Amino acid sequence: MKFSVFLEGKKTIKFYHGSEHNLPVGTILTSHIDHEKNWGINEWYHVLKDNKPQNMISRTNAVFLVDNLDDVDLAGGSDHYIYEVLPIGTTEKHDINWISELEMLLEDEFENNQQQIIQAAKNYWNGVAHYNESVWEYLTLKAKIIKLIETN
Numbered sequence: 329m330k331f332s333v334f335l336e337g338k339k340t341i342k343f344y345h346g347s348e349h350n351l352p353v354g355t356i357l358t359s360h361i362d363h364e365k366n367w368g369i370n371e372w373y374h375v376l377k378d379n380k381p382q383n384m385i386s387r388t389n390a391v392f393l394v395d396n397l398d399d400v401d402l403a404g405g406s407d408h409y410i411y412e413v414l415p416i417g418t419t420e421k422h423d424i425n426w427i428s429e430l431e432m433l434l435e436d437e438f439e440n441n442q443q444q445i446i447q448a449a450k451n452y453w454n455g456v457a458h459y460n461e462s463v464w465e466y467l468t469l470k471a472k473i474i475k476l477i478e479t480n
Contacts, residue, residue: 343393345413345471346405355473357391357413372430379449385420390467393419397477404466410477416470424465425458426451 336354345357373387380386393405393413403424429448431442451458 332373337431341395343395343413343415343471344397344400345391345393345411345473346403346407346409347411348406348408350409350479351411351473353473353475356416357471358469359389359391370426370431371434372427375434375445375449375453377428379446379453381453385467385469387417387467391469391471393417393466393468393471395464397464398463399463402463407478407480409479411473412475412477413471413473415466415468416431416472417468419466419468421455421464421466422452423456423458423462424452424464425461425463426456430457447473450472 351357376387391413392403393415394400394405397410400410416460420440426448430445430452433445433448450456
């Protein structure tokens with residue numbers, strides 16, 4: 329799901345980004361890590377990469393955001409410094425519980441779940457809410473730090 333305006337209904341969404349770095353307000357965040365190096369050991373990473381629609385933001389090039397402070401850690405972000413940020417450009421919304429679903433399906437000893445694996449990847453990329461619960465992550469190419477929220 330892509331956003332050009334950051335509204336859901338009539339509520340403005342606040343976005344947060346967790347970092348290990350103390351950065352000044354106004355910093356423009358871009359992808360600075362080798363995402364594949366950090367996550368490529370996981371089979372789910374390659375399933376998502378192989379099933380990514382061409383028009384979607386690559387996880388390799390993305391800045392990862394959440395809309396709930398409690399989700400920074402759940403989404404794999406650092407909690408050393410948590411910033412409120414403003415996405416710049418297209419922003420996509422994905423439910424990371426589909427990644428957990430992929431992990432379970434890939435560990436499953438049944439070999440006939442390839443269709444379920446592909447469907448879980450498609451559900452992630454299409455912004456489908458997971459049937460159990462949802463933890464939303466937002467992908468964008470750039471985001472501007474608005475303020476420091478907390479440090480740990």
